[in-house]
Amino acid sequence: MYKVTIGLEVHVELNTKSKMFSPSINSYDKNINTNISVIDFAFPGTLPTVNKEAVNKAISLAVALNTDISPYLMFDRKNYYYPDLPKGFQITQMTKPLGRNGYLEILDENGSKKIFIHQIHIEEDSASLDHKDEYSVINYNRVGVPLVEIVTEPCIESVDDAINFLETLRNVIRYLNISDADQTKGQIRCDVNVSLRKEDSAELGVRAEVKNVNSFQSVREAIEYEIKRQTDCLINGIEIKRETRRYSPDTGKTYSMREKADAVDYKYYVEPNIPKIDIEPSLIENIKSNMIVLPNERIKKYISEYKLSYKEAKNLVREKEISNLFEGTVNLGSSPKEASNWITMKLTEYLNKNALEFNELSITSEMLNELISLINNKTISNEQAKKVFEVMIGESKMPNLIVKELGMEQISNEEEIKKFVNEVLDSNIDAVNTYKSGKTNIVGFLMGQVLKVSGGKINPAIANKILSIEIQKR
Amino acid sequence: MVSNIIELKEKLNNEEDIKLLFNETIKKAKKCNEKYNAFVTITDSYEHIESDSILNGIPYSLKDNFSTEGILTTGSSNLLKSYVPAFDSTVYEKLKNAGAVLIGKTVLDELAMGGTGTTGHTGIVKNPCNESRMIGGSSSGSAASVAAGVVPFSIGSDTGDSVRKPASYSGIVGFKPTYGRISRYGLFNFASSLDHVGILSKTVTDAAIVTDILKGYDPKDMTSLKDDGIKYVNEINNDIEGKKLFYIKEIIDVETEDEDVKENIKLFYELINKIKNIGVTVEEVSFDKSLLNAILGSYYSISCAESTSNNSNLTGLPFGERIEGKDYKEIMINTRTKGFSELIKRRFVLGSYILKRENQEKLYLNALRVRRLIVEKMNELFNKYDGLILPSTGGIAPLFNGNDSDKLSNEYLLLENHMIIGNFGGYPSISIPYGKVNNMPVGVNITCGVMKDALTLNIAKKLEELIEYDGGEYHV
Numbered sequence: 014m015y016k017v018t019i020g021l022e023v024h025v026e027l028n029t030k031s032k033m034f035s036p037s038i039n040s041y042d043k044n045i046n047t048n049i050s051v052i053d054f055a056f057p058g059t060l061p062t063v064n065k066e067a068v069n070k071a072i073s074l075a076v077a078l079n080t081d082i083s084p085y086l087m088f089d090r091k092n093y094y095y096p097d098l099p100k101g102f103q104i105t106q107m108t109k110p111l112g113r114n115g116y117l118e119i120l121d122e123n124g125s126k127k128i129f130i131h132q133i134h135i136e137e138d139s140a141s142l143d144h145k146d147e148y149s150v151i152n153y154n155r156v157g158v159p160l161v162e163i164v165t166e167p168c169i170e171s172v173d174d175a176i177n178f179l180e181t182l183r184n185v186i187r188y189l190n191i192s193d194a195d196q197t198k199g200q201i202r203c204d205v206n207v208s209l210r211k212e213d214s215a216e217l218g219v220r221a222e223v224k225n226v227n228s229f230q231s232v233r234e235a236i237e238y239e240i241k242r243q244t245d246c247l248i249n250g251i252e253i254k255r256e257t258r259r260y261s262p263d264t265g266k267t268y269s270m271r272e273k274a275d276a277v278d279y280k281y282y283v284e285p286n287i288p289k290i291d292i293e294p295s296l297i298e299n300i301k302s303n304m305i306v307l308p309n310e311r312i313k314k315y316i317s318e319y320k321l322s323y324k325e326a327k328n329l330v331r332e333k334e335i336s337n338l339f340e341g342t343v344n345l346g347s348s349p350k351e352a353s354n355w356i357t358m359k360l361t362e363y364l365n366k367n368a369l370e371f372n373e374l375s376i377t378s379e380m381l382n383e384l385i386s387l388i389n390n391k392t393i394s395n396e397q398a399k400k401v402f403e404v405m406i407g408e409s410k411m412p413n414l415i416v417k418e419l420g421m422e423q424i425s426n427e428e429e430i431k432k433f434v435n436e437v438l439d440s441n442i443d444a445v446n447t448y449k450s451g452k453t454n455i456v457g458f459l460m461g462q463v464l465k466v467s468g469g470k471i472n473p474a475i476a477n478k479i480l481s482i483e484i485q486k487r
Numbered sequence: 488m489v490s491n492i493i494e495l496k497e498k499l500n501n502e503e504d505i506k507l508l509f510n511e512t513i514k515k516a517k518k519c520n521e522k523y524n525a526f527v528t529i530t531d532s533y534e535h536i537e538s539d540s541i542l543n544g545i546p547y548s549l550k551d552n553f554s555t556e557g558i559l560t561t562g563s564s565n566l567l568k569s570y571v572p573a574f575d576s577t578v579y580e581k582l583k584n585a586g587a588v589l590i591g592k593t594v595l596d597e598l599a600m601g602g603t604g605t606t607g608h609t610g611i612v613k614n615p616c617n618e619s620r621m622i623g624g625s626s627s628g629s630a631a632s633v634a635a636g637v638v639p640f641s642i643g644s645d646t647g648d649s650v651r652k653p654a655s656y657s658g659i660v661g662f663k664p665t666y667g668r669i670s671r672y673g674l675f676n677f678a679s680s681l682d683h684v685g686i687l688s689k690t691v692t693d694a695a696i697v698t699d700i701l702k703g704y705d706p707k708d709m710t711s712l713k714d715d716g717i718k719y720v721n722e723i724n725n726d727i728e729g730k731k732l733f734y735i736k737e738i739i740d741v742e743t744e745d746e747d748v749k750e751n752i753k754l755f756y757e758l759i760n761k762i763k764n765i766g767v768t769v770e771e772v773s774f775d776k777s778l779l780n781a782i783l784g785s786y787y788s789i790s791c792a793e794s795t796s797n798n799s800n801l802t803g804l805p806f807g808e809r810i811e812g813k814d815y816k817e818i819m820i821n822t823r824t825k826g827f828s829e830l831i832k833r834r835f836v837l838g839s840y841i842l843k844r845e846n847q848e849k850l851y852l853n854a855l856r857v858r859r860l861i862v863e864k865m866n867e868l869f870n871k872y873d874g875l876i877l878p879s880t881g882g883i884a885p886l887f888n889g890n891d892s893d894k895l896s897n898e899y900l901l902l903e904n905h906m907i908i909g910n911f912g913g914y915p916s917i918s919i920p921y922g923k924v925n926n927m928p929v930g931v932n933i934t935c936g937v938m939k940d941a942l943t944l945n946i947a948k949k950l951e952e953l954i955e956y957d958g959g960e961y962h963v
Contacts, residue, residue: 051574055800057562058554058576058673060708092796092842096815101799149815280842282851285679285793287709 015247017240018217019175020167020206021232023182024160025192026138026199027070033137033159034061034104041198045152053156055099060286063088067159070191071111071135072292073300074161077185077307078130080112085291086135088284093277096151097139105136107281111161117185118309119177122323125309128178129166136160161191167206167217172236179203179229184308188333196228203232205260207239209247218243219253223267226260235260238267311336319349328357335360335371341378347385355381359402375409384412391472397421424471427479430463433471434483437462445487456480490692491639492545502535505544505588509533512546512590515637518963523613523622525631527551528559529591536583541696543586548632548641551592552599554673555579562675563595563607566807566826576673577705578642578684585700590638593628597831599644599677600794601625602652603885606830611887616657616927616958620884623653626687630657633687635963640688640697646677647786648879648906650685651918655879655930658920658958660947662686662694664940666913667712669698670705678793679710681786681910691919691948695719698940715938722941723948728766730873730946732933734759737776738877741899747882748899750924755878758921758931761953762876769876772868779901781857786907788841788854795838801826862912869914869936874946877905879918879930909934915943920956928958 032039035052052059068086075082089107115130138158143150163182169175183194183201194201208220221243223235238260246253258267308330315326330336335356342352364371384401387393393401393416404415416422424430437459438445447455463476499505513529520526528551537543549555552562554572561567579589594607604612604627612627614620615635622630626643630653633641643650645663654661663685671682686697703714739755741748759769803809803822810821827835841850868875881899909916914937918930931950935943 051572054805056554056572056574056806057560057567057570057675057800058552058572058671059574060672060676060710062707062709090796092799094799094802094816094819096802096804099800099805101802102796278844280796280839280844280847282792282796282842282847286676 014212015209015244016212017170017172017236018167018208018210018220019169019172019236020220021163021165021169021175021178022204022206023163023179024202025163025186025194026201027067027159027161028190028192029064029066029070029159031064031066032157033064033067033135035157036062037157039158041154043154045150045154048154049156053099053153055101061104061284063287063290064159067135069296069300070159070189071133071161072297073189073304074163074186074191075112075115075133076297076301076304077189078112078115078117078133078163080115080130080133082112082292082297083109085109085289086111087289088135088287089281090284092280095139096149097142097156099140099153099156103137103139104284104287106134108283110134117178117182119174119181120309120312120323120327121177126174128174129168131164131166133161133163136162167208167220172233172240175205175236176229176233179232181309184330188305188307199227202227205232205235205239207236207243209240209243209253219255221253221256221258221267223258223260224270228262231260231262234262234265235267238265242267305333308333308336311340315349315353319343319353321349321353325353325357328361329353332371338376338378338381342381342385345378345382347382351385352381355385355402359399360406363403363406374406376406380405380411387412387416391425392416392423393421394423394473397423420470422470424467425475427475430467430471430476430479431483433463433467434476434480437466438483438487445484448484449487456484459484489690490696491689492541492693492696495545495639496541496543499544502537505535506533508544509535509546509588509590512637515635515963516548516591516632519615519632519635519637522618522963523615523631523635524610525593525612525628525635525637526591527561527563527594527607527609527628530558530589533588534583535588536586538584538586540585540700542582542700544588545586545639546588546590547582547638548591548593548629549579549582549589550595550599550626550629550641550643552595552644552675552677553579553592553642554675555589555592558589558592560592561608562598563609564597564801564826564831565608565828566801566803566822568608568808570806570808572673574673577670577707578701579673581701582642587700591632593626593632593641595627595629596625596649597828598675598794598798599625599646599649600790600831600834602647602649604628604653605887606828608828614657614884615963617884619888620886620927621656623656623884625649626653626661626685629687630654630659630661633657633659633689637963640686640693642697642701643685643687644674644677645683645685645910646681646790647910648904650683650687651879651906651909651916651930651932654687655918655920655932656884656928658928658930658956660686660688660691660694660917660919660951661930662688662691662698662917662944662947663909663915664698664702664943665712665915665937667708667710668915668940669701670703670708670711672705672707672711676793676797678790679797680793681790683910683913691917691944691951692720692723694917695723695944695948698944702940715940717941719941719944723944725945727946727949729768731768731770731871732762732874732876732946733770733772733868733872734876735774735779735905736771737774737779738901738905741881741902743881743899745882745899747924748902751878751881751883751929754922754924754929755931758950758954759876762950765949765953770872772872774864778857778861778864779905782861782907782911783900783904785854785857786904786911787837788850789858791834791838792841792851793838795835795842798835858911861908865908865912865914866936869939873942874933874935874939875908877932878902879906879932883924883927883929906932906934913937915940917943917947919947919951919954920958921950921954922956923958928956
């Protein structure tokens with residue numbers, strides 16, 4: 014039937030201290046119209062200055078996306094009149110984007126695919142508008158917030174790949190600490206291009222561009238709706254128009270905004286107030302050599318070196334801090350499998366049960382490693398370990414200390430265990446007799462009594478062995 | 488008279504003297520305004536920061552397109568007729584900290600677009616040398632306030648020749664240093680790639696003194712230059728014997744019936760001979776006429792394109808004289824329709840047309856190519872010569888009642904507009920008075936290679952001595 018081709022344009026707000034071209038604070042949690050300066054309002058005579066931190070962050074993403082990096086920075090003006098844009102133009106990169114021709118690998122159980130990146134460029138955000146019935150409110154806090162825009166080639170062939178790409182990209186962005194990429198705060202926003210073509214056709218179909226889709230769930234729904242809508246058009250011989258559409262999360266549908274997406278002429282030209290700025294190769298080298306190991310590399314390592322499954326590995330890298338906890342624990346000597354089990358199962362369960370985020374915990378690799386070795390050297394049982402784990406996370410204490418405080422050390426001394434065993438045998442003559450009559454499974458009951466008398470502190474394997482010896486002596 | 492600033496400075500012994508001078512200057516400014524309409528605002532409060540700079544206590548005027556916190560700054564446009572900025576331009580800040588005393592904000596052609604001094608929202612500016620004549624623009628009021636002897640210097644801006652031409656028309660010095668030498672922060676953007684801060688004064692020495700105070704890198708203006716560490720006033724008296732100047736044949740070879748232009752050219756050749764006599768070489772150089780003919784058109788193309796975008800902030804929404812409407816679009820349209828004069832609107836429409844996708848290649852990018860070719864050729868010439876010398880203008884300041892002042896005679900179009908070359912290349916360029924034609928002053932223009940600010944002022948100072956211009960006094 015028809016094959017879908019998807020291209021994504023992703024806008025990401027950078028978490029710099031100040032704005033892209035002005036010294037105003039770049040932050041969300043302030044009252045409206047407070048993070049502003051004369052430059053943000055475009056008062057006559059103001060000039061832009063380029064935020065170095067934003068450039069460095071954008072370069073680190075360009076490196077992570079394997080793009081060719083422009084030897085110099087250069088900006089253009091995109092001219093249009095709208096109240097969210099006090100200058101009457103947006104400073105962006107048209108002529109010479111920061112990075113071109115890159116790719117990002119997406120992984121799944123079956124292997125990996127490359128999603129090709131057309132370009133990545135730097136620009137500034139507009140003010141946010143809140144439309145009321147009779148009037149609109151403009152909040153200039155967002156005007157001038159640094160953005161990077163990542164544009165993929167039209168090369169994504171399924172909605173799952175599109176979502177996988179977005180999740181992988183968001184994770185890379187968070188690992189690089191260039192943005193919190195929180196969808197609910199609009200820190201990552203998408204334009205989605207969707208077209209259909211016949212199975213055997215090499216030529217791409219006419220595309221619809223769905224603007225400003227603000228969550229990955231909406232991206233999924235918008236694509237699915239477009240596939241359905243366009244398929245219906247093709248089947249019924251209705252011409253698909255090249256148009257800009259908007260997505261409504263309320264209905265799950267897309268609606269036509271304007272035909273001919275390139276009808277608006279933004280009159281781009283080179284921004285004359287910012288000279289060309291050389292990007293020194295040493296700066297790129299420096300960013301490369303200081304770059305954190307990214308989630309894909311980690312997943313591959315966990316699978317090949319640590320023999321974990323793809324699912325486990327993916328679970329471990331879902332947040333940088335979780336992955337770091339895992340690697341730290343392994344580096345301290347724990348086996349990857351045990352460390353992974355604790356994190357992917359017990360820890361996840363704990364977070365879900367208490368509705369917590371990982372970064373709200375103060376668990377360290379040292380804690381987890383100590384817990385695992387306490388189990389391995391049989392100081393505590395698996396049952397006890399669960400209790401220690403809860404206290405460890407809840408009170409942020411080292412497991413050794415918890416074990417001491419709770420008097421949890423296991424008794425492995427054979428003489429001591431022998432005392433408990435004989436105490437139980439002495440007070441359960443009937444059961445001993447039953448055993449002797451041949452009903453040997455009564456030993457389970459006796460073992461339970463031994464554990465009970467010892468307060469659960471004895472090593473069950475040793476106790477079992479001693480019980481079977483002592484009962485024979487009766 | 489070497490320096491009006493130093494002359495004045497010698498009379499200033501204490502704060503009382505400075506205040507007295509301020510009050511006297513304000514009186515003069517008011518008279519100047521009655522006669523020539525030079526000011527949008529005359530300062531009503533005395534503000535002085537004590538400093539040990541040479542400008543301490545010296546009164547000056549500032550073109551009304553430099554942002555001054557708390558002081559009305561209109562750009563001589565109706566749209567900004569009540570705009571009071573919340574920040575200082577770097578130029579104003581530096582002068583304030585140097586102890587200079589602002590006495591007023593001067594009239595310009597609306598938003599610095601124009602060369603006649605007739606389009607400001609407060610009315611036309613008259614030439615103190617002859618009230619029936621224009622002073623040119625766009626730094627019209629700045630030139631008038633210096634020519635009329637109100638202040639020893641004024642700050643203007645120069646995008647095509649907006650400091651040098653009114654200086655030439657009114658018998659004073661107009662200097663714009665290398666692009667980026669002085670920060671543009673707070674100067675209303677007109678055409679950013681061509682905009683320069685310039686100084687108008689009576690003497691070359693004073694232009695050097697003021698430039699020394701204003702120059703230097705400004706972190707708020709990314710196009711500003713790192714300071715060259717040279718104190719220009721210390722270099723202006725250097726010997727210029729052995730220096731090599733050139734003039735461009737195709738610009739000066741004018742076939743005209745205009746007696747003023749003929750007289751001006753005659754004066755120019757007389758000056759060339761005098762210069763040769765002091766051991767300076769002056770050679771005639773030929774320059775591709777078709778390129779020169781493209782200067783004015785390319786200038787309009789580039790400046791209109793940049794200005795339409797630079798002035799897109801003037802919508803009446805965050806600031807400015809808002810004219811209400813039923814929605815934001817109507818507010819913007821009403822504000823811009825009523826706020827700008829016809830001339831400005833024509834330039835914005837042109838700029839917008841030039842930047843349209845389908846026109847950019849032909850109208851905008853070709854203009855940039857012309858600019859580059861001219862600059863490349865000029866740079867070649869500056870490798871061989873120290874500077875370019877030409878009359879600043881063809882004729883003298885035009886009459887108000889003459890023909891449409893926007894239409895210039897084709898006969899001497901090049902001679903009238905060649906100073907744009909200085910903006911194309913960002914070259915330091917100065918106009919100094921060198922004589923009178925028809926009892927009106929005319930200027931000679933020296934332009935040197937980029938960064939050669941000290942040399943430009945040095946040559947100008949030596950020529951000033953050689954010329955011994957006596958314009959008479961036009962004191963109010």
